[in-house]
Amino acid sequence: MKQLTLKKAQQKVDEWIDSHGVRYFNELTNMAILTEEVGEVARIVSRKYGEQSFKKKEKDKNLSDELADVLFVVICLANQTGIDLTTAFEKNMEKKTKRDKTRHKTNKKLISSNKDKPV
Numbered sequence: 661m662k663q664l665t666l667k668k669a670q671q672k673v674d675e676w677i678d679s680h681g682v683r684y685f686n687e688l689t690n691m692a693i694l695t696e697e698v699g700e701v702a703r704i705v706s707r708k709y710g711e712q713s714f715k716k717k718e719k720d721k722n723l724s725d726e727l728a729d730v731l732f733v734v735i736c737l738a739n740q741t742g743i744d745l746t747t748a749f750e751k752n753m754e755k756k757t758k759r760d761k762t763r764h765k766t767n768k769k770l771i772s773s774n775k776d777k778p779v
Contacts, residue, residue, distance in 0.1 A: 666745040673735045684740045694733040700726045 664672075677684055685693065704723045707714045714721075738745050764770055 666749060669731075670735055670739055670745060673732060674739050677736070677739075684736055687737065687740060690733055690737050690740070694730065694737065697726065697729045697733055701730060 684690070700721070701723065703718070704721050704726060706712045707718065708723065735745065737743075738748070
């Protein structure tokens with residue numbers, strides 16, 4: 661099975677917009693949609709992993725589906741603003757690696773809480 665790359669995902673979203681949509685929503689609308697989708701992810705996480713409980717109508721919500729919705733909108737924003745997500749992601753990982761080379765491994769808060777977690 662061929663793996664989906666970020667480049668291919670960007671192409672697939674663009675093709676989907678061309679065949680199923682009229683055009684991309686404008687950037688401001690997509691930003692609002694992204695915020696809404698992230699809110700849906702937060703709701704599921706707070707209920708599944710946090711202290712809140714699901715409401716009856718929320719039982720069918722699927723975290724993987726909501727995360728995919730977030731990814732779709734992020735890709736839309738990247739496509740319409742001319743950002744190559746592969747290049748952006750690679751640069752971002754380089755930045756994080758350089759900046760945080762030892763930061764997390766020396767964070768006493770992380771090290772002490774890690775001892776309490778089962779392996």
